[in-house]
Each structure stands twice: as structure tokens, then as C-alpha cells.
Amino acid sequence: MRHFKMDAQSSGHKVVGKSLKHESAIAQVTGQAQYVDDALIAEQALHAYPAVANQTVGLIKSIDIDAVLAVEGVVTVLTAADIPGKKDIGPVFPGDVLLAEDQLQYHHQPVALVVAESFDIARKAARLIKVEVEADETKPALLDVEQAVAQQDWVRPPFTIKRGDVEQGFAQAPHRLRASMTLGGQEHFYLEGQVAYALPTDDGGVFVKSSTQHPSEVQHLVAEVLGLPFNAVTVEMRRMGGGFGGKETQAAPWAVMAALACKKTARPVKLRLARADDFKLTGKRHPFTNRYDVGFDDQGTIIAADINVTGHCGYSPDLSDAIVDRAMFHSDNAYFYENVTITGQRARLNTVSHTAYRGFGGPQGVMVAEALMDDVARRLGKDPADVRLHNLYREGRDLTPYHQPVEQFVLADMMNMLMTQANYRQRREAITEFNKQSPIIKKGLSITPVKFGISFTVQHLNQAGALVHVYTDGSIHLNHGGTEMGQGLNTKVQQIVAQVFGVSADRVGVSATRTDKVPNTSPTAASSGTDLNGMAALNAAMLIKNRMIDYMVEQLGAEKDSIEFGDNKVSYQDGEISFKALAQQAYMARVSLSANGYYATPKIHFDRNEGKGRPFFYYSHGVALAEVQVDTLTGENSLTHVDIMHDVGNSINPAIDIGQIEGAFIQGMGWLTTEDLQWNERGELASNSPATYKIPAIGDTPKHFKVNLYDSENPEHTVFKSKAVGEPPFMLASSVWCALRDAVASVADYKISPQMNAPATPEEILKAITAVKQQALNNAE
Structure with missing residues (x-):
């Protein structure tokens, strides 16, 4: 101890x-x-369920509820016209409407709320609603991010941070490469779905039990939608069966709807989404399209980097502004870029509005840095681990692209310690030799660090x-x-x-x-x-x-x-x-x-106009070493070994911290390998159940899975010198994606850096293998 x-x-x-x-x-x-869904409800309690439109975009001409009202057990149907106060519940910026009234903006958007005597009656009756939608030729469904970028259709304006002179850096760099990658979204897949229970109080207020990460926001929105003062609404939350960011803003609509029905009927009302509808009606981790242009020298030193990260935000701002900011702030990950420009774009698409997810944009930024390091190493014929070590922040090379100095330099020690403990150099040699002798099964090995900033990027939340x-x-x-x-x-x-x-x-x-x-x-x-x-x-x-x-x-x-x-x-x-x-x-x-x-939280500040400041109180650090094997005929793969060293400062509870590290890593691995969100040509979520969307199972956990806590204390004055642990280890899973890329690169003797998007499903891996083989043939000719 x-x-x-x-x-x-x-x-x-x-x-x-x-x-x-x-x-x-x-x-x-x-x-x-006890969870919200377990709570005993009053005998007179009603159940509410959202009624949705099965079109994607258009002008709403009429909402026919007659068939719904005719169902025995239906008490009432509420539409936007029944809302006494605010109709827009955007958490930061306007744009998130509670019930669509004039315009439909994504497939499965709620247009009404059915209130009935039971859950089954409410859910089944909601399917009977008829919504007449007229196509708006001036605003067709926008589902392609490249089209949104071309049209400069943003939910929030682009934003750029920079340090140094990128063009001068490129002019000085002996080597230069350009690449792009797409990163898929991720379903939160919490065990407990979205649920709320609202009860009227004898003073005209409302008491709400909500499965939410943000009780105060739910309180404020319920009050504003009902036209009540905040002190007339009390929100309680004892425990959630998982949140992962999916209940930061996305829990609010269902609590507000339950409270609205409660106020209208003067009876307790419960609203719980069925899993399939929870998939369709709630935002996900933002998919991203990232591009980078990098200049470097013979040692792999990054001299210039021009990076663009584009979040696929959905139809409204939700939290996308801050999420893309954090992706920008983490596009350097653990590495110093001598001259750098990073631009973040927030593309509007006609899908459900994407939202917070563990890492809050940070993982999408980190993946830029890790892909970039692999590409530079393979261009120079170097071990990616050495290029990573060479570019780590250190004294004299310690200023981030947003001009916050890095003050703690532990990652080199952590990487070297883990590489020694896990026999990285010997395994690298053995795997290289194995791949030369094995025509079908290829192994991959990668070690990746993480430097993750801790604080809300919106200052007042700290x-x-x-x-x-x-x-x-x-x-x-x-x-x-x-x-x-x-x-x-x-x-x-x-x-x-x-x-x-x-x-x-x-x-x-x-x-x-x-x-x-x-x-x-x-x-x-x-x-x-x-x-x-x-x-x-x-x-x-x-x-x-x-x-x-x-x-x-x-x-x-x-x-x-x-x-x-x-x-x-x-x-x-x-x-x-x-x-x-x-x-x-x-x-x-x-x-x-x-x-x-x-x-x-002290010390933090950021001037958005200047693109400079200290948005983070401190950094958490981690290192992961992953080994995989890939079947080059099918793209099937498995993770066989993982070694992790993570920096939690003085741990308040080591067992809980290790559990968080293990869980975050496996969840991150799922995002990068198996969790494949798909929308069809109409903008309808096609991967809307466990049958069509695969999260990691116990069988996906590597047989060798070792986690060590790095012996350190937080240099900043935090509670007992501890460090945050919830989000940073999620990004350690980049080691799995890089190891899969390493295995694919071995097909061409590590001389070609594969183009491989995430999630790296067997199909994506097989596609990358085919492309590498073809490029090797072309080079040979």
C-alpha cells in the first residue's frame, strides 16, 4: 500500500x-x-411514451392523433402546443426542440407524447400517430459530412488554434506526408436506459426522479418548460446503471416530458424508453473525419503539423462546440509539434444530435496523433515506439498548441518502464520474425501513451x-x-x-x-x-x-x-x-x-479569441502496450496481450481506480474495433439493437491483461494529491488499433502505413490488407 x-x-x-x-x-x-425504474410508483401513476415521425426531414403539415386517442387506456396526447414555457431545451445553445412542431430534422424525431394507464398501452398507441410531412426542396436531407463541409453547414462556427509558423515549418522539413481517417461514433449502451418519474407536489411544483448525470440542468429545464421558478422543481438521483456521457444532456428530454405530462394530468407520470427506441432517440459519440499534413526530419521530429478535425454533430449544437474543442486540444496527445495549426469544424447533419461520451472528443483528437506517429515511423523505417518517445513533451519542448505549458514529464519514464517490464524490444523482434515465417496469421504490437487534460473546458462548470x-x-x-x-x-x-x-x-x-x-x-x-x-x-x-x-x-x-x-x-x-x-x-x-x-478549480482560463490559455488544471497520463493477431484471409482478429501503466496520482481507492482503467480500456477497444454505427440512406439508424451492434464481451478480453498504477502524486493541489481516472484510460485503447495497423503493415514488410479507419472491423482490416498488398505490387513495378 x-x-x-x-x-x-x-x-x-x-x-x-x-x-x-x-x-x-x-x-x-x-x-x-434501487434505480429509477425500480422505484414503487403510485397507484394512480400514468406512463408516457414519445410518438415519433418516420420521415427524416421536411415541413410538418399535420399531426393526427385521433387513432391514438381512440385506444382504450390512453389518457391524453400532448404536442408542442401544450408546452406552457420554453420549447427549446438546448443545454448551451438553442436548437434542441422538445417536440417537433414545424420542421422535422431527423428520422425518429419526437412529435408528441402519449400518456396512458400502462407502459405497453402508451408505447403501442404511440405507433398509431400519423404525421404528414411535406418535403422542403430548399432543405433536403443532409447525411454526408463531405457535403456538409462543402456547404459550410455548421451547428457552430469553425475554430482554429495555432502556435509557431506552419508554412515556414513545412519549408524546413525534409519529409512531408498527408493522410486522413474517419472515426465512427459509439452507442453508450448503458445497462439502465433513459427513465424518469415525475410527481406533483402539493405546492404546485414537481418532484422528479431522473437517471441523469446533471440533476441541476434537469431541474432548470423542467422549470423553464413548465413556466415555474427553479425552487418549485426538485430533482433526485440516487444511482444510475451507467451513463458514460449519455445522460449528461440526453436524460433531460425524458424527464421534462414526464414532468410536462405530470403537470397536465395532475398525476404521477413515468417515462421509460425501450432499448430499441433508446438507440434511435439518443445521441452518440460524435463520428469524426480527421485530416493531417505533417512535416518532419530524419529522426522523426515533428516540425510542422496542420490538422483538421470535423465532428459529425447531427441536427443541433447540443454539446458539440465543447466536444470539438476538446478534440482539438488533444490532437497533440503527448507530443510536441514545433509549428502547428489545428482547426475544428462542427458539421450539421440530419441525424439525432450527437452528445457527450467518455472522453468528450478527446479520443477523436488523440487518434490523430497516434495515426500520425505510426505514419512518420513507417515512412522513415523506424520503430513507432521510438518515434513516439522522441516526440514526447519534455523540458524546452513543453508548450501545447493552445499555449498551456506542460509541467509534468512522466511519460518517458512510464513508457520505458512498461517496455522493460513487458519485454517490448524482444517481443518486437520475435513478432517481426514470426510475421516473416507466417503467410496468413500476422501479429501486431504497439505501445501508445496518453496525456489527458482534466477540467471542464467550459470554465464555470469547474x-x-x-x-x-x-x-x-x-x-x-x-x-x-x-x-x-x-x-x-x-x-x-x-x-x-x-x-x-x-x-x-x-x-x-x-x-x-x-x-x-x-x-x-x-x-x-x-x-x-x-x-x-x-x-x-x-x-x-x-x-x-x-x-x-x-x-x-x-x-x-x-x-x-x-x-x-x-x-x-x-x-x-x-x-x-x-x-x-x-x-x-x-x-x-x-x-x-x-x-x-x-x-x-483554480488556475484555469482560456481566451477563445486568442486561442490561448490554460484550459486544464493538470494532466493525467497512461501507457498501454497491446499485442494482436490478424487472419489476413478474413480480417478476423484477436487481442492477446495488454499491459497498462496508468497515472492516478495518490490513489484514493486503488481497486476502484484499476476497475475504471480496465473498463475504460475495453470500452475504448470496442469503439475502435467492433462498435459500428450505421445509418441507412434515409437517415434511419440501422444498427439499433444488440443484434446489429456489437460491444465487447467477456470473450474479447485478452487472456493477459495487467494493470499497474504509476507511483506518483499529483503536483497540483487536488484532493489528497489524487488524479482523475474516469476518462483518460479510455484512450489507452488506441494501442489496439495501432497494433492492428502494425499487423497489417507487416504484409508489406512494414514499409507501407495502412489506410485504416475505425472501427477496425474485420471488413475494414481486410480492405486495408488488400490495399497494402496492391500498393506493394505497384511499388515493385
Whole structure:
């Protein structure tokens, strides 16, 4: 176990740093954990379900609901005309309409809400709606991103960041290459789908249970759509069965619809999407089209890079502006580009609006850097690992394209350490020899680093609150603004509070996230849940602890420097007292044992007009080494070995952190290899079920899967010097894609860098193999 730097008052007590089990683990395993869909609903509760149009674009001429109203058990049908307040629920910029009224903008867009006595009645009746749509010849369906770019059809304007002189860099570079790649989207595939339950309150307000990563946004939108003040709406979220970004903004429409039906009928209303409709009605990870033009020298030093990343955003802005920003900010990944220009474009398409997903655009940017490194290495006949090591940020080469200095240089040490531990050099030689002797099965090997910036790129979201009560029996109540979606946030914050008070973690109870306990919260996203809410809880706990210390000094004659909290008691120079007894005595002495905590991330800023600033508080780092094998006749492939070293600073809970690393890696592998979203020529999602969309299964997990935590602490003042862990390891899966490319490159003795898009399905791999063989033949001629 690691040793953590603690304050002197808690130096002998270790709760932070221990691999405690997830606070809901037993309840989840036994089926006792309550999710929104598990909650008992009132006998008079109704069920709502969205009715959709089965066309893609056009002007809505009429919405015929007569057949729906004729169904026994249907109570009412609501349309946009029934909305008393805002009809646009765009989270940042307008454009996300709750119910289409005048214009249809994507296939399966909701146009009405059916409210009935049961889920089955509501869902079946919703299919009976008839929507007359007239084609708008001036606005045909736009489904091709190249066409959108050609027309400069954006949901938000393009944005460019730069450093140095790219043209001068190209003029100086002995070598230059250009390439492009497309990256597919990704379905969130959370175990618990979108669901909300709204109840009327006796003061005219609404109480909403929602499976959401952003309770405050749901609160605000419900209030604005219903024309109520924010204090008339309370949103509660105890736990989600997964979110991954898919419930940051995309949970809001269903909660708002449930609340709208609740307000109209004065009865409780539940709305749950069936899985197939959840696929069709919710946004995905943004597909991207990336292009890069790079100049470099004989050693592989990147002298100039001109990069363009284009997000396929769907019909509305949603969060696309910030997502493409983050893709731009991570197009360097871990590497210094001497002269660089990066442009981000946000293309509008007539599909559902794409949204946040683990990494928030960062993975799409990282893939540019990793593809680029492979291409440079193969052009020069070098090992890609060496080109990567050569281009890592280091002292003197430490300024990012957005002009934030890199201040921690650990990746070279991490890469070299992992390469030694996993015998990279020997395996590289053995695999090269194997591929020479094996005509059909080819092996690939790749090691890729990750440098991931931690903070919301929207500055005001970098804040959090928490509420802590100490009761007179010594038990502690904790509430914070973050949401638990299985990632262990509540467990970590529980450990932080227990550490401060010197009690065991089971003395700290964590309650459901509620907007009436901690207001104006940020979404649980950007890997910042523990950073923000942990620090807010630490602040609240320290306020109470300091009051208890002052009481001991004033009333018990304790010397302040002698007071130590630990093992559920408090000791001082004259003896000790149980934490329970101290809480009781402090209460009797009228000492407040309740506190609100607050935290705002320091140092961060960004001037968008200048394209300069410090958008990130710090960076998390990781390295992954992956080995694959590919059948060159079919494109079938398997991942056989993975070794990971990841930097989480001082881990608050190593077991939870390792679990997050493992899960993120496998999820990232799915994005890059098997998860293939497809829309047909009408703009309808064709891959809309587990039968047509493959996420990784247990059989896809490599037999050798080893994760080590890098021994370090965060140089910035974070909670117990820890680092975020939710999103950064997702990008470690780039090693799998690069290893597959390495195997394909071996077909032509590593002299050709394959053109291979993601996901690298067997079909895509076979296509790349065929192209490499043909190019090798052409070169030979």
C-alpha cells in the first residue's frame, strides 16, 4: 500500500488509499439497489411514451392523433402546443426542440407524447400517430459530412488554434506526408436506459426522479418548460446503471416530458424508453473525419503539423462546440509539434444530435496523433515506439498548441518502464520474425501513451458543493453534487470524509443527489467528479472538524497540536474521547455540526479569441502496450496481450481506480474495433439493437491483461494529491488499433502505413490488407 501525505492530525488513520468495496456493491449484487425504474410508483401513476415521425426531414403539415386517442387506456396526447414555457431545451445553445412542431430534422424525431394507464398501452398507441410531412426542396436531407463541409453547414462556427509558423515549418522539413481517417461514433449502451418519474407536489411544483448525470440542468429545464421558478422543481438521483456521457444532456428530454405530462394530468407520470427506441432517440459519440499534413526530419521530429478535425454533430449544437474543442486540444496527445495549426469544424447533419461520451472528443483528437506517429515511423523505417518517445513533451519542448505549458514529464519514464517490464524490444523482434515465417496469421504490437487534460473546458462548470452533517451518535451524513453511475464516486467521497474525521468509512452515509440539498451543480463528467465534489466535501468536513477542535481547546483544555482524529476516536495530551462522545458534547455546547462545502478549480482560463490559455488544471497520463493477431484471409482478429501503466496520482481507492482503467480500456477497444454505427440512406439508424451492434464481451478480453498504477502524486493541489481516472484510460485503447495497423503493415514488410479507419472491423482490416498488398505490387513495378 502506498503512503499518503496527510495532515498531522490524521497521520495515523488511513481510509483514503485503501481498496474499499463500492458502497453499493452488496445492494447491487443482491438486487436491493434501487434505480429509477425500480422505484414503487403510485397507484394512480400514468406512463408516457414519445410518438415519433418516420420521415427524416421536411415541413410538418399535420399531426393526427385521433387513432391514438381512440385506444382504450390512453389518457391524453400532448404536442408542442401544450408546452406552457420554453420549447427549446438546448443545454448551451438553442436548437434542441422538445417536440417537433414545424420542421422535422431527423428520422425518429419526437412529435408528441402519449400518456396512458400502462407502459405497453402508451408505447403501442404511440405507433398509431400519423404525421404528414411535406418535403422542403430548399432543405433536403443532409447525411454526408463531405457535403456538409462543402456547404459550410455548421451547428457552430469553425475554430482554429495555432502556435509557431506552419508554412515556414513545412519549408524546413525534409519529409512531408498527408493522410486522413474517419472515426465512427459509439452507442453508450448503458445497462439502465433513459427513465424518469415525475410527481406533483402539493405546492404546485414537481418532484422528479431522473437517471441523469446533471440533476441541476434537469431541474432548470423542467422549470423553464413548465413556466415555474427553479425552487418549485426538485430533482433526485440516487444511482444510475451507467451513463458514460449519455445522460449528461440526453436524460433531460425524458424527464421534462414526464414532468410536462405530470403537470397536465395532475398525476404521477413515468417515462421509460425501450432499448430499441433508446438507440434511435439518443445521441452518440460524435463520428469524426480527421485530416493531417505533417512535416518532419530524419529522426522523426515533428516540425510542422496542420490538422483538421470535423465532428459529425447531427441536427443541433447540443454539446458539440465543447466536444470539438476538446478534440482539438488533444490532437497533440503527448507530443510536441514545433509549428502547428489545428482547426475544428462542427458539421450539421440530419441525424439525432450527437452528445457527450467518455472522453468528450478527446479520443477523436488523440487518434490523430497516434495515426500520425505510426505514419512518420513507417515512412522513415523506424520503430513507432521510438518515434513516439522522441516526440514526447519534455523540458524546452513543453508548450501545447493552445499555449498551456506542460509541467509534468512522466511519460518517458512510464513508457520505458512498461517496455522493460513487458519485454517490448524482444517481443518486437520475435513478432517481426514470426510475421516473416507466417503467410496468413500476422501479429501486431504497439505501445501508445496518453496525456489527458482534466477540467471542464467550459470554465464555470469547474465548481462543486457538498453538505455534511455530524449527528450526535457520531454518524455522518454526506450529500454532494456529483452523481453515482457505477464509477465509485460516492465511495471515494465517503472515504475522503471518513479520513478527515478519523472514522471508518461505514460511519459515513451518502444520500441521493438532490437539487434542494446542493444547488447549482455541474454535471458529473469530464473525469472531474472526485476532484470537484471530493474537495467540496473535504472543505465542509474540515469546517466542522475545526469547530470540534476549537471546542476541545476551549472546553477540554486540549493543546491544539496534540489533537489527532483516528480509529473512531480523538486523542489529545490528557487522554482520548470517542468521536461519538465528542459529537454529543459539542452539540450540548451549541457547536454547529453541519456545514456546506464549496470548491472552485483554480488556475484555469482560456481566451477563445486568442486561442490561448490554460484550459486544464493538470494532466493525467497512461501507457498501454497491446499485442494482436490478424487472419489476413478474413480480417478476423484477436487481442492477446495488454499491459497498462496508468497515472492516478495518490490513489484514493486503488481497486476502484484499476476497475475504471480496465473498463475504460475495453470500452475504448470496442469503439475502435467492433462498435459500428450505421445509418441507412434515409437517415434511419440501422444498427439499433444488440443484434446489429456489437460491444465487447467477456470473450474479447485478452487472456493477459495487467494493470499497474504509476507511483506518483499529483503536483497540483487536488484532493489528497489524487488524479482523475474516469476518462483518460479510455484512450489507452488506441494501442489496439495501432497494433492492428502494425499487423497489417507487416504484409508489406512494414514499409507501407495502412489506410485504416475505425472501427477496425474485420471488413475494414481486410480492405486495408488488400490495399497494402496492391500498393506493394505497384511499388515493385
